[in-house]
Amino acid sequence: MNWTRAIAVWLLIAAAETIHGILRSIVLVPAVGEYISQWIGVCTGSGIILVIAWLTIEWIGARSGSERVATGAVWTILMIIFEFSLGTALGLDPGHLLQAYNPAEGGPMIFGMMLLFASPWIAARIRQRKTTQRQ
Numbered sequence: 001m002n003w004t005r006a007i008a009v010w011l012l013i014a015a016a017e018t019i020h021g022i023l024r025s026i027v028l029v030p031a032v033g034e035y036i037s038q039w040i041g042v043c044t045g046s047g048i049i050l051v052i053a054w055l056t057i058e059w060i061g062a063r064s065g066s067e068r069v070a071t072g073a074v075w076t077i078l079m080i081i082f083e084f085s086l087g088t089a090l091g092l093d094p095g096h097l098l099q100a101y102n103p104a105e106g107g108p109m110i111f112g113m114m115l116l117f118a119s120p121w122i123a124a125r126i127r128q129r130k131t132t133q134r135q
Contacts, residue, residue: 001067002060003074009056010075013116014082016048035106042108046115053123060120068120076117083109 021041028037062068087097100107115122 001062001071005056005060006062006071006074007078009052009060010078012056013049013052013075014079016052017045017079018086020045020048038100038106039108042112045112049112049116049119050122053119054126057120057123057127062120062124065121068124071120072117075119076113079116080113 024037024041024044028040031037032040057068060071062071084094084097088094099105100109101113103110
């Protein structure tokens, strides 16, 4: 397991999700509104995360289930810190940021974080299945 590579992949995910969020704000929010665009964004962002995880999971070297869970946990913790730090730096109200994580208040972000947590494991399973099917 190479933690330097795992952190580098998280940086790639964070950059991709930041660009994704900017594009969502520019394109989707005016077209469908904030609420629907958040749900669309979680779905498309989850796809981006899974593709990046699938492309990099072998390079990271997370071979065991526990290494994949640890990778997902680190990615999730780093992403939450990043999102709240960026949001605060941009002047967003912490209550507004928390609302995005509360499904009872219409916030879908907790589902995206759950997928981020599971993405190393999911990506490895998909790769294993493809390898098994080729043999």
